[in-house]
Amino acid sequence: ARTSRSEMVRTRTVRCRSSPEDPLSPPSQRSRAHDTSTELQPMPTSPAMDTAAQDVSLFSSPMAPRSVLQSEVDASSPLMYGTPSSRVEGTPRSGIRGTPARQRADLGSVRKAPQVDMHSEPVSESCCHSEQGAGQRLVIWGTDVNVGTCKEKFQRFLQQFTAPNSREEENAGLDLNEPLYMQKLDEISVVGEPVLNVNCSHIQTFDADLYRQLICYPQEVIPTFDMAVNELFFDRLPDSVLEHQIQVRPYSALKTRNMRALNPEDIDQLITISGMVIRTSQLIPEMQEAFFRCQVCVFNTRVEVDRGRIAEPAVCRNCNTTHSMALVHNRSAFSDKQMIKLQESPEDMPAGQTPHTTVVYAHNDLVDKVQPGDRINITGIYRAAPMRLNPRQSQVKSVYKTHIDVIHFRKTDEKRLHGLDEDGEQKLFTKERVAMLKELAAKPDVYERLSSALAPSIYEHEDIKKGILLQLFGGTRKDFTQTGRGNFRAEINILLCGDPGTSKSQLLQYVYNLVPRGQYTSGKGSSAVGLTAYVMKDPETRQLVLQTGALVLSDNGICCIDEFDKMSDNTRSVLHEVMEQQTLSIAKAGIICQLNARTSVLAAANPVESQWNPKKTTIENIQLPHTLLSRFDLIFLMLDPQDEAYDRRLAHHLVALYYQSEEQIEEEHLDMAVLKDYIAFARTSVHPRLSEEASQALIEAYVDMRKIGSGRGMVSAYPRQLESLIRLAEAHAKVRFSSKVESIDVEEAKRLHREALKQSATDPRTGFVDISILTTGMSATARKRKEEVAQALKKLIQSKGKTPAMKYQQLFDDLRGQSEAAITKDMFDEALRALADEDYLTVTGKTVRLL
């Protein structure tokens, strides 16, 4: 698109802001005037031209460098274009005139104070307008931007553009079928915040040429936009009172780039990049206009600061004394400026390299808008300036300093506090990629395919992999806040328990590497603080800041916790809230808040006795509180199956692992990338809902589960299990990219749930699956037995007659002698405790007293 410029016939006009006698016109202007050689066009003759003054050495101030390409296509360089409002000043519009213009330091253009402009401007204004009136095609020097056309186009855009399909947060509450930006203008007049954010992609769909101009010459085009929008605004709402004139802030230029992709061609163009703020400087007052007073005749003059340099007037214009001008600081004009260091986001980085950083300058009201740690998208103009070794030397370091003048910030993680930021999460997939993923989804065995692509180096454990796969997809988020039940958990939690050395950690590591927002912690090393959040004093600002821990960091991701059993009780207790309510409450150092932690937990636990004891229940084996266990949707046992065929396959798998060639490995990596994209796509764009048929199936399943237990006089399913089933069914539907949960999803959810229960909730004493092992920590039979022992003990004590106190050991021996079943000390203690609870007796040391 940019080559078209050269074909365009252009007449150039030079803005002549400075009056001829002003020797202080910025060098950039002069040099630009000199720059006509790129095209064989006659030098424009304009009163302001003083071609003789080419002594650049005097002000060899840093200039934006030329781009790499030699072609004149890129010979674009910012023009110190007159500020829009000062031009507008001349037009008879009271609304605008009444509103002070505000400097746009972000554009690097410097404005003269209006009253001064009044004297010098009319020349250029009239020249410009008259020429326009003559129907000549005028463009801004060095570009193909015609101010009039550009303005017109933009006004048309504002008046006509509608975005019926817009899903942006900012457009909430606007009528999408009405011109979008006109509504925003109305909003401005109501809210009184004179900033108009314009989505560049809107401009692109409306007028591609205007968009191209905006991207290539932001410094010229944005002021024109400002002008256009102010005219329009005060036309419509002449009575509005604004703090200053409206500023246009374009954002998400489609050329959104990775920081790594920035190259010299982008200099002076409008770019959008994403990254993370790592440092912000203090506020820097930047001089915009220097005020000089002659020491001799008290003549005042103002000098614009051009790119950080003040051209100090050597001669007083009034009395012609040399070197008599002195700077008066408190009458100079300053603007706010802040340096921000932006680091490329970790997701964008190639492996094995360190992240790049870029310097960003925020101006005026954008100062202090972001904090270190924020993930932001910024739109701004990329700048480069040469570095001087020493102000007194002409030699320069042949390196440029680059920075971005920011025009618009957009925090990408801001909304995570409130809800899901669909827009920010949306990974951009190409059409081909989406088609490929959809094709994959249409395959009948997609579920099996994906689960086998998951951690291929880990052998078998098909059901576990399937469970984890469903966890990766997650259920559908439901919001019942209105009916008072709050959010329903959509995340699936999984616990893996089993013998050490059954590659549990490996599975966790794999998942952690697979998901974009995964966290990996070990129960051994992490404290409650490391998991949740802690308050610390920032060494620089001395402010208290909240540092978030693994659980909060993995919001919308998966938190992998290894050695779950090694975690202290204290630490584990924070998980209760996270795993059901999906929030984290913090009350520390005066900071009381509730953070979202919508994280799925994938935990691995080892049995207490280094080997899994098949004679004990899950709870007994891993010694975790049942309150926590019941929050896991699926609990799997990873045991060593002792079976020859399995061994053979395992051996084959492992040996193959060790001698597979590079290509085969390469293939698998491809699979992992596909898997990643597949999950990302499904998570963001598939939101299955229960179908009628599926609901019925779920109800039946639940009723069946409850029935199983009722025969044996125990509860075998709780509403939590039903919720788990729903989540699993939804996740399975997501795997199929289906917007409806159908009965096959429910079938698989049932099957998987049953499999997991079979592994983890089988009562080793009876061989039945007993859900109460997980929900109450004790199987029904165990509870029954406990009761029996307590009763037997009571009987025994009663038979002894009126003895107020008994020896503990004596009683234990008696009970053992009496009972036909073996009674352990634990059981005896438990029975005593049960009786103590009944207020029947108390145990003090080695004596048992009746009450």
Added chain:
Amino acid sequence: MPTVHDWINNPLAVVDGLFAQSNSSPDWEKKVVEYFKEKLKLNDAHTWVPSLNDVPLYYLKPNSLVKFRCMVQDMFDPEFFMGVYETNDLTSNSKVKCGKYKDITVGGQVDFNSRNTVTSERQTFYCVPIPGESQWAKEISFICQARVVPSTSYVPNRHKRSYEEDDEMDTENKLRQSHGNTEPKRQETEAPSHDSSSAHCTSSLDLNFPLPGEKGPACLVKVYEDWDGFKLNDMLEVFGILSVDPALSVIADEREASSLLDPTEVTETVEEQRVHSPPPSLVPRLHMLYAQPLVHNNPLLPSNLSSVLGELASVRAELHTYLTHVLMGDSLAAEYLILHLISNVYSRRDVLPLGKFTLNLSGCPHSSPYTEHLYKVIQQLVPSSYRLCMSLHNMNNQRMVPRKDYTANRLVSGTLQLANNTSLFLDETQLEQGQLDATGVRNITALGNLISWQKVDYDFNYHQMEFPCNINVLITSEGRSLLPSDSQVNLRPTLNPPNLEEYLSAVQVAQVPSQFNKYRIYLSGARALNYTISDEITKAVEEDFVEMRKDDPQSMSAEDLHRLLVVARLLSLSHGQNTLSRDGWMKAKQLEALRISRTQQQKSLSGNEP
């Protein structure tokens, strides 16, 4: 008359010449690189190029071609520079000049608005000498170097210099001790407090070496093409143009004097200035013409491995005997030590690194300098190594994981930032009872991750970043190590020399230096061999596994098979076989059985350790 070495002495003339010929067609850049590549290929030409590793900086000619054997420690942001620029001098003749491979523009006033200006991009790497490089590796590459040093006035006098060095080191050590600080170089702030004399200005600048007490030049390497191909911690041999223009160093005072209004001035903090523009006399700039990634840094290893293979068996036997003596007559431990020393992460399957073989030598005598001697032996054998005393103080105070310092905008190195195939010797016998603080726990976790996954999570403050590594970890401990390991061998000395120290030095002395060289070649060579398993053996292994599981499923888990496969692989390689034979498999099994039985005996001896 152009001499042979003109391209070494004045490479910029070559660059400028080619640039002038090109008539601004862009392919001159390729030609330059080609030219130097060709030149370096010619019979041993690269040995004529003086090396920054060996020759002190002040002996090197500015703007000459030098080489540097280094590791990429940090990657700075890419920078834009004037690839081509035009200058006006007083006679107002404008000249188009090439800015590539240079830091500073030359001659006259630069015309920033010239249409000839070409802005290009380059990347800066902060490179340090390979951390933990053994003295012998340095010396040998120095000797190779010393044959011809044509372009410098420097007369290599190794002997004398090393004395000087020692002296310097001594004073430095004393200084360090007087401050009671293990890592003086990392404590930038401390330096100015004790010396105002210019003689010590070196110590005020932190050169950011990964290991404490390292010496050697650090270098800012400017990379002009394909910088994405380089990775952090890569070992490189860089050929480039040395730039030491004193004007490059920005003195802070001067900076302050200049106007704060200049936007280019406020972008960097003082710390950042210091790191990114250190004085070139300390951190020279090197404009890369050509870089060769190093797979290993063993100067002895010939490029053609087949010559090594011939006497492999005999060298192995000798090495085994030697190590047996060192390990006080324990032949099994010696066997495992060999396997450990040639282990190498050859591939990764999703998260699983394959081929690593972390060895835990338990039963090392406590409170005797034995581990220290053992480390010295290993240092003699491998090209780079580091001994980490796991004393409580070290664990709690040492920075192991590299951390990003956002103020100075650099990656502050840590002891775990090591190049591939570095031997890390963890001395757990130094560990005493006490409390690990938060840093200590983090360090232990980092070591555990390093051993289990061969990766280090660098701390970027707001997030962590995973860097895969390939480090051979050897743990010496009294009992079983608290860190995970692939294999634990309980040391069982058969000799009991009355004076351990004397005995060990006697063993050392008995070895001829040429013998050592053979061992060194052997260890690096065996590691570089290829390895395959035939289908037939695969079947046999599978059968065997099933068989073993039948007898006693507890004795043979999947993890055991993993280990057995690694042992078999390393065993074959150590014998110079690049495929697994049935015999090799049986031997591996025997070896493992022997080791396990010993561990179990140890358990029953020392009571019931779980």
